[in-house]
Amino acid sequence: MGFEAAQPKLDMVLRRLEQSDALEALQDFITELRDAFGVNHLVYHWVNGNGDQYGCGTYDPAWVQRYLDQGYLRIDPVVLGCFQRFHPVDWKQLDWSSKAARAFQKEAIAYGVGNQGYSIPIRGPNGQFALFTVSHSCDDEAWAEFCVSSRRDLILVAHFFNQKALEFEPGRLPEQGHALSPREVDAMTLLAVGYSRAQAAKALEISEHTLRVYIESARFKLGALNTTHAVARALSRGLIVV
Amino acid sequence: MIRYLYADQLAREPALQHEMFRDRADQFGRRLGWNVTVDSQGEERDAYDGEHPLYVLWQSADGGHGGSMRFLPTTGRTMVNDHFSHLTGGGRIESPLIWECTRFCLSQGAGGQVAAALMLAGGEIMRNFGLRHFVGVFDARMVRIYRRIGASPEVLGSAGTGRKRVSVGLWEFSEAARAQVATSAGLSPAQSAHWFDRAFGGPPHLAVSA
Numbered sequence: 001m002g003f004e005a006a007q008p009k010l011d012m013v014l015r016r017l018e019q020s021d022a023l024e025a026l027q028d029f030i031t032e033l034r035d036a037f038g039v040n041h042l043v044y045h046w047v048n049g050n051g052d053q054y055g056c057g058t059y060d061p062a063w064v065q066r067y068l069d070q071g072y073l074r075i076d077p078v079v080l081g082c083f084q085r086f087h088p089v090d091w092k093q094l095d096w097s098s099k100a101a102r103a104f105q106k107e108a109i110a111y112g113v114g115n116q117g118y119s120i121p122i123r124g125p126n127g128q129f130a131l132f133t134v135s136h137s138c139d140d141e142a143w144a145e146f147c148v149s150s151r152r153d154l155i156l157v158a159h160f161f162n163q164k165a166l167e168f169e170p171g172r173l174p175e176q177g178h179a180l181s182p183r184e185v186d187a188m189t190l191l192a193v194g195y196s197r198a199q200a201a202k203a204l205e206i207s208e209h210t211l212r213v214y215i216e217s218a219r220f221k222l223g224a225l226n227t228t229h230a231v232a233r234a235l236s237r238g239l240i241v242v
Numbered sequence: 243m244i245r246y247l248y249a250d251q252l253a254r255e256p257a258l259q260h261e262m263f264r265d266r267a268d269q270f271g272r273r274l275g276w277n278v279t280v281d282s283q284g285e286e287r288d289a290y291d292g293e294h295p296l297y298v299l300w301q302s303a304d305g306g307h308g309g310s311m312r313f314l315p316t317t318g319r320t321m322v323n324d325h326f327s328h329l330t331g332g333g334r335i336e337s338p339l340i341w342e343c344t345r346f347c348l349s350q351g352a353g354g355q356v357a358a359a360l361m362l363a364g365g366e367i368m369r370n371f372g373l374r375h376f377v378g379v380f381d382a383r384m385v386r387i388y389r390r391i392g393a394s395p396e397v398l399g400s401a402g403t404g405r406k407r408v409s410v411g412l413w414e415f416s417e418a419a420r421a422q423v424a425t426s427a428g429l430s431p432a433q434s435a436h437w438f439d440r441a442f443g444g445p446p447h448l449a450v451s452a
Binding site for chain 2: 081084085086087088092093094095123148151152155156158159178179180181182183184207209210212213214216217219220221
């Protein structure tokens with residue numbers, strides 16, 4: 001089915017997502033992210049400690065209505081299997097053995113959800129729980145290949161999307177975290193002026209392994225999928241000066 | 243046997259859960275003299291046990307606890323970020339691709355094989371969930387054990403002295419390290435993969451991950 005290298009496209013969408021200040025725009029962004037990943041569907045769903053819910057995604061609205069009307073939240077193996085977890089889950093790993101679950105799956109496929117799915121559970125602050133899910137129609141081998149090659153991008157995009165959605169939560173206090181640590185600033189600065197990882201590690205008198213951890217953490221805090229994008233963000237936000 | 247149990251799953255096996263928290267009290271409280279909280283049941287718990295962590299346990303043939311460790315994603319509350327940021331670059335280490343590993347515990351009499359089995363399990367987690375690093379907190383004597391079984395962390399720094407010395411370190415896992423740790427554990431990689439699949443439900447994965 002040919003999943004293409006998604007990172008450049010994803011990065012463009014992520015940069016615009018970051019600047020967005022309208023909750024309604026998330027629906028458009030999720031469609032664009034779906035296209036960038038080259039899958040049939042992408043869905044985001046969150047619940048907070050007060051039981052408030054929000055969702056957006058590319059499923060057929062008739063399926064979403066059907067899901068809500070039937071109260072499928074109670075039997076959906078994806079929701080049941082991901083709650084209180086923090087590892088990514090291939091739908092094949094879930095328990096579909098009950099009669100209700102099998103009927104639910106059959107119906108979901110009839111509504112075009114697809115026979116394959118991969119869900120990223122996200123734990124936010126104060127009991128917030130969200131699921132970021134891709135689904136598709138293809139054989140097991142192609143799906144396994146997609147999941148292995150895309151899962152890190154999916155995990156990162158899931159968290160970036162969740163952070164954005166949380167900004168729109170009613171009564172939300174301003175985000176305090178995500179500041180780069182002094183060592184992360186050092187690492188990004190050296191990469192920005194063209195040092196290789198080995199040179200940067202040497203200059204900072206740390207190992208390359210430690211440097212990789214600082215880069216990984218900085219990449220996440222900067223909302224970027226790879227190091228090049230992370231350096232560009234750090235520069236454009238004035239977090240590093242070269 | 244290697245078990246992978248989130249907090250709610252472990253709570254459904256009260257005998258195993260009790261042994262793990264009791265062995266933690268024995269290791270961190272009695273043997274190492276750390277300032278830990280032990281309740282009237284003799285169980286050691288801290289605030290991070292309340293964060294719905296994932297525990298990895300070695301369960302012996304008689305069903306008992308041989309050793310264990312605790313994982314949490316660094317995107318949430320972690321011991322490293324709350325207490326050891328001075329050792330990790332002066333700020334939070336934060337990424338869904340970096341998990342924290344703490345409370346690495348061996349029951350009295352458990353040796354390098356159990357430690358190796360747990361590290362093998364750490365490798366399974368990293369491989370199968372697309373993670374890049376673990377950042378861990380461990381007592382200083384573990385450094386020697388980790389080295390012996392072929393799973394040396396890179397130590398970022400240490401605090402305290404003597405038995406109370408605590409180190410913070412980083413792990414990555416290569417296929418070569420996996421083979422060596424499996425040998426130290428006396429387990430085949432296939433056996434390890436089987437236990438992982440049993441816990442997390444069947445394999446979507448290809449033989450070698452990205």
